[in-house]
Amino acid sequence: MRPTFDLWRVPGRKHLALGDSGLTLLTEVSAQRLRMSLADDLCDGAVYICAVPLGPGLRGQLDVFNAQARALQGHAPADDSTRTVTRAALLHLRALQALDGAQAGASHRAIAQALFGFEAVVRWHADGELRAAVRHLLRRAEAYMAGDYLSLAGIPRVGAESPGDEPMR
Known part of the structure; x- marks a missing residue:
């Protein structure tokens, strides 16, 4: 039928x-x-x-x-709201959030509190791993600003090819 x-x-x-x-x-x-x-x-x-x-x-x-x-046929589409967040996506998100905070004038400690919560910042040390994580996120975000954001979209940077990879004419 x-x-x-x-x-x-x-x-x-x-x-x-x-x-x-x-x-x-x-x-x-x-x-x-x-x-x-x-x-x-x-x-x-x-x-x-x-x-x-x-x-x-x-x-x-x-x-x-x-x-x-x-x-x-009358069937509702399957719900995609249960997508899992990858570690890389969470890292990208936190890096950009850290950069927003730094550009707004927030201290590394304030950025850590916004990203990781108040309880995590209680363990804050000047040379601790939480501060190192914030510094890493800021360096990563600054690299995105310098052109690395193209890699997120899978676009190679101009001039990133090795010498000799130019097309022949």
Whole structure:
């Protein structure tokens, strides 16, 4: 049996928009948004077919297409709110927060209290590991400011190639 279209079966808050390329259905379920282009002659109860663009990025888009197909069948998308934070992401966040504090004129001790909590700062020593961690975070953030932030996006720095790696002409 072929699926039939039922707008009210699609979960979440719905927005229909008519644009130059036809009718677009936007749905929101918690923090997730789905966008689907609909045929102009599609009506409630009509049999429909889903088409996806074939291209080099298809494999990476399959999860999105499956979520859209499940939404058309009335299933809410899976909740992604339980993403785990990686150690590297937490380090990047703390480095940028430490830099914000330093640029606002906060002391290393005040930065440590904001990042690690009051209880951790009770153990503060002038040459302790907490102060060393704050200094490390500040150096890391200053390196980001000097151009290393491009590495977070996977973009190589200009001039970072080894000599002899220039393209031949």
